[in-house]
Amino acid sequence: MQHPTEIAADRPAQIEWPTVILILLTYGAMATLMWFYYALPFWVIMPLAGYLIALHGSLQHEVLHGHPTRNAALNELLVAINFSLNFPYRRYRKLHLIHHNDENLTDPMLDPESYYLLPEEWAKLPAPLKQLYTINNTLAGRMILGPIIGTIRFWSSEFMAIAKGDMGVAKAWAWHIPACAMTLAYAYFICGIPLWAYLVMFAWPGIAFSLVRSFCEHQAVEDLGERTIVVESSAPLSLMFLNNNLHLPHHVQPRLAWYKLPAYYRAEREALLQKNHGYLMHGYREIFRKYFFKPKEPVAYPNPEYLRSLGLN
Numbered sequence: 001m002q003h004p005t006e007i008a009a010d011r012p013a014q015i016e017w018p019t020v021i022l023i024l025l026t027y028g029a030m031a032t033l034m035w036f037y038y039a040l041p042f043w044v045i046m047p048l049a050g051y052l053i054a055l056h057g058s059l060q061h062e063v064l065h066g067h068p069t070r071n072a073a074l075n076e077l078l079v080a081i082n083f084s085l086n087f088p089y090r091r092y093r094k095l096h097l098i099h100h101n102d103e104n105l106t107d108p109m110l111d112p113e114s115y116y117l118l119p120e121e122w123a124k125l126p127a128p129l130k131q132l133y134t135i136n137n138t139l140a141g142r143m144i145l146g147p148i149i150g151t152i153r154f155w156s157s158e159f160m161a162i163a164k165g166d167m168g169v170a171k172a173w174a175w176h177i178p179a180c181a182m183t184l185a186y187a188y189f190i191c192g193i194p195l196w197a198y199l200v201m202f203a204w205p206g207i208a209f210s211l212v213r214s215f216c217e218h219q220a221v222e223d224l225g226e227r228t229i230v231v232e233s234s235a236p237l238s239l240m241f242l243n244n245n246l247h248l249p250h251h252v253q254p255r256l257a258w259y260k261l262p263a264y265y266r267a268e269r270e271a272l273l274q275k276n277h278g279y280l281m282h283g284y285r286e287i288f289r290k291y292f293f294k295p296k297e298p299v300a301y302p303n304p305e306y307l308r309s310l311g312l313n
Helices: 004-009 019-036 042-064 072-078 089-099 119-123 128-136 139-144 144-164 168-188 195-215 235-240 248-251 258-274 283-289 305-308
Strands: none
Touching: 019 042, 019 168, 019 258, 042 072, 042 195, 042 235, 089 168, 119 235, 128 139, 128 144, 139 144, 139 195, 139 248, 144 168, 168 195, 195 283, 235 283, 248 258
16 A cells, blocks of 8 residues: 555646646635725625635645646645645645545544544543533534634644754745745735734635535544545535545545546445445535534544553543
8 A cells, every 4th residue: 555645646647737727716716806805795705715715725635645737846836825824735735644544544643633632631621621622523613713723733733843843844834934925915915905804804714614624524433434424515515625525535546636536436436335334424514404513523532442552441
C-alpha cells in the first residue's frame, strides 16, 4: 500500500481543465462579491462568501492530492491565496495526508483531524470547557463556535511547535502571511471592507460551511471501514465539497479527481456501503435534522478497542 504522504506523487498525465476552470471561476466570484460588498445586504454576502470560501478550501484539498497538473509548485500557486485566513496550505497538506492513514482514523493521538479527546484529557477539563466541547459536537455548535474553537486549538499547537524550533511549521506560516495579506489587501484597500467585517461576514461563514462537511465524516468505531461516511448530497453542496461528501470513496481512491468520484461511487456503491456497514446519510438535510442541536458522539474517545489498548476499559 502506498504511504499517504506519497498520495500526491501520482500526478495527472494531462492538465485537468475542469479543476483549473473552477479555480479561476472561484477567484473571480470572490473578487466580485467583495467588490459589491457595499451594494449587498449581509444576508446575501454571508452565505455566498461561506459557499465560495468552502469551495476554495475544497479546491485546496484537491490540489494537495496532486491535482490538477503534474507540477506541484504550479498546483500550490493556483490555490495560494487564502480566503479563510486560519490554516496555512502547507500545514493542511501535511496534516491531511497523515489523516489518510486509515487505520488511525479518529484516533486523537494519531489522526490530526480527530475531534475527540482522550478520556483522561476529558476527565481533567473543568465543567465549563466540557460543556463548550459538548456544544461543539452539535452541528449548530460546530458551525457557530467551531471556527473559533478550532482556530484557537490549532494556532496554539502550531505556535508551540514553532517555539520549540520546528522549522517546517515556521516555514508554512511564513508562506501563510502573504497568502492572507493578498486577501486582506484586496478586501481593505480595493473594496473598503474593514477587517472585522471580513472576519465576520466572509472568513467565519467560510469555515463554518467547511465544518458542515467534516462534521459526520468519521465516527469512532472498532471496524475501520465503518469509520467513514457516505453522504448522498444535492448537486450544489456536492460541488461546494467537490464530491468529498462521498467520503469513503475518496478514502478508498484518494488520487481520483473530484469530477470522477460520482461515477466511481455509482459503480461501486453496493460494495462501498457494505464496507462501511451502511454509514450513509441521504443528504445534509438529514444531518441537520439529526444533529443540529444533538451531539453526534461523546467528546471523550469512545472506541472500545483503543481504550482497551490503553488499559482504560
